[in-house]
Amino acid sequence: MSKHLQKAAVNMIGDQACKKFYPVQISSRMVCAGFPQGTVDSCSGDAGGPLACKEPSGKWFLAGITSWGYGCARPYFPGVYTKVTAVQSWIAQNLKL
Numbered sequence: 001m002s003k004h005l006q007k008a009a010v011n012m013i014g015d016q017a018c019k020k021f022y023p024v025q026i027s028s029r030m031v032c033a034g035f036p037q038g039t040v041d042s043c044s045g046d047a048g049g050p051l052a053c054k055e056p057s058g059k060w061f062l063a064g065i066t067s068w069g070y071g072c073a074r075p076y077f078p079g080v081y082t083k084v085t086a087v088q089s090w091i092a093q094n095l096k097l
Contacts, residue, residue: 008040012053012063013078021076029086031064034078042079043072051081 010033013021018032026032033051034041042049051064064081071077084091 008042010034010040010042010051010079018078018080021078022070022080026080029083030067031081031083032078033064033081034069034073036076036078038073038075038077041069041073042066042081043069051079 013032013034015026015031018030019026021032031051042051046066047068049066050062051066052060053063054060062084064084067080067082069077069079
């Protein structure tokens with residue numbers, strides 16, 4: 001575990017492809033990100049961290065919350081994140097926004 005904040009650039013993976021990697025475990029509240037060949041991924045100690053995406057306008061938004069995966073940066077097992085849009089109302093309600 002690093003003492004310094006780190007980042008990793010990963011690609012979003014569509015729902016259908018994500019379900020092929022994890023056929024039983026992926027729900028509508030989850031999103032995958034990573035690379036088919038592995039190499040870069042979130043890992044143990046990253047849970048709860050952000051999956052931020054950049055819009056074409058240059059604005060960043062929170063797309064996911066680091067959740068789990070099968071190992072770290074393993075081929076065909078991308079990182080799995082909680083899909084923020086699926087839990088946005090719960091977050092707002094519990095933060096009293």
